[in-house]
Amino acid sequence: MAPRKQQEIFDATLRLVAEKGYDGLTVEGVAECSGVNKTTIYRWWPSKAALLGAALIEADVLGFDPPDTGSLRGDLVSLVEAVTRLLTERPSGDIAVAALAAAVRHPELDAHRFFADRFAREREIFERAVRRGELKESADPMLIVDMLAGAVWMRAVFRGLRVTDDFADAAVAALLDGI
Amino acid sequence: MAPRKQQEIFDATLRLVAEKGYDGLTVEGVAECSGVNKTTIYRWWPSKAALLGAALIEADVLGFDPPDTGSLRGDLVSLVEAVTRLLTERPSGDIAVAALAAAVRHPELDAHRFFADRFAREREIFERAVRRGELKESADPMLIVDMLAGAVWMRAVFRGLRVTDDFADAAVAALLDGI
Structure with a gap:
């Protein structure tokens, strides 16, 4: 995946968890906010826990x-x-x-x-x-x-x-x- | 309220929050576990936030x-x-x-x-x-x-x-x- 697209997904993930908490975070929501297909996200990160874990470590905003x-x-x-x-x-x-x-x-x-x-x-x-x-x-x-x-x-x-x-x-x- | 009854209510409050999290904590649940009427609890603590706040500070278990x-x-x-x-x-x-x-x-x-x-x-x-x-x-x-x-x-x-x-x-x- 292009690094820029990945950062958009991480940004959406972190924005959603900050706004709605972990319970309100969904891969569907991230897909919608970042304009990426849900199945594409699941191909890279098998769960929302994995996605948030990766975002915490790799997102530029927490760099x-x-x-x-x-x-x-x-x-x-x-x-x-x-x-x-x-x-x-x-x-x-x-x-x-x-x-x-x-x-x-x-x-x-x-x-x-x-x-x-x-x-x-x-x-x-x-x-x-x-x-x-x-x-x-x-x-x-x-x-x-x-x-x-x-x-x-x-x-x-x-x-x-x-x-x-x-x-x-x-x-x-x-x-x-x-x- | 008798101090002993109060500690039973605090114990139930803390046990429930540890087991079910804050979202799973209800004044009804505390009333049930401590054998106290719900309206009695509300008379002393106007919300579950107030009840948990009091329990954190006053419960013997966190003494x-x-x-x-x-x-x-x-x-x-x-x-x-x-x-x-x-x-x-x-x-x-x-x-x-x-x-x-x-x-x-x-x-x-x-x-x-x-x-x-x-x-x-x-x-x-x-x-x-x-x-x-x-x-x-x-x-x-x-x-x-x-x-x-x-x-x-x-x-x-x-x-x-x-x-x-x-x-x-x-x-x-x-x-x-x-x-």
Whole structure:
């Protein structure tokens, strides 16, 4: 399938899940919105869970390139800012929250793959930091990512509070400089 | 209402939301499971959102007493262990995840109150630590709680990975000793 057509299908999938939730998402609806035949979609993705899973990882709208600012502190601040944008801007925030809500109730929608995919890309931040001597080789990259990204989820989604401009600096400083 | 009857209603509410999700939760169902008249429940809680909100905060099964171990490190490790139990044991894990999924799709279910209530109780950990000279007065208790609890949500719920026995120690050490 042409990459552009695929992105249109992913866009329609994510727009529908953000608007109607997972229960309101149908392959028929995606087909209609993206002007593609339903059977074509089923040929590529055997279920709506598979389609949404692929869209979460491959859609440009949720695209993610790990930062490379030259320092661990800069990279981590940039990472926290990227998670904050993902969760607070539209449509990505609506998509992320709708997808999470769906994933916890529908295990066949493998949201763990989304987080594993992100982490695979984030690893290089830590490999560079170890090479530069900024981070001990024994440091646990997943723990660092989870404390930072988890704090944004808690603040923005669970507490429904504004993530202030100084949040990324403060969170990263708590890890790098101690509390 | 007698406290014991109230706990039975809360138990039924949480059991139903864990089993059937928010859409499957009905005041009728709660009335049936708890042997209370539907109109009695409505007299105390005007909607199923209000009922679930009250149950999340007041049910004994999700009960939470902030730890008081004598040190900031001990209290934070204990806090992480409590969040881990909440999210990974049954039925509390099913309840927490179902309630979160419901809350993000149904703003009328005010899940923010749950987190605000917990944080109000957690504050004393940090007040004691400041008095003991273990924590700067300028430290941000909500940031600390959100990094620690957020990391457990990421690991256990979003990634679906096991929270190992050393997780609490490692997460707290990252904040207190740096990474």
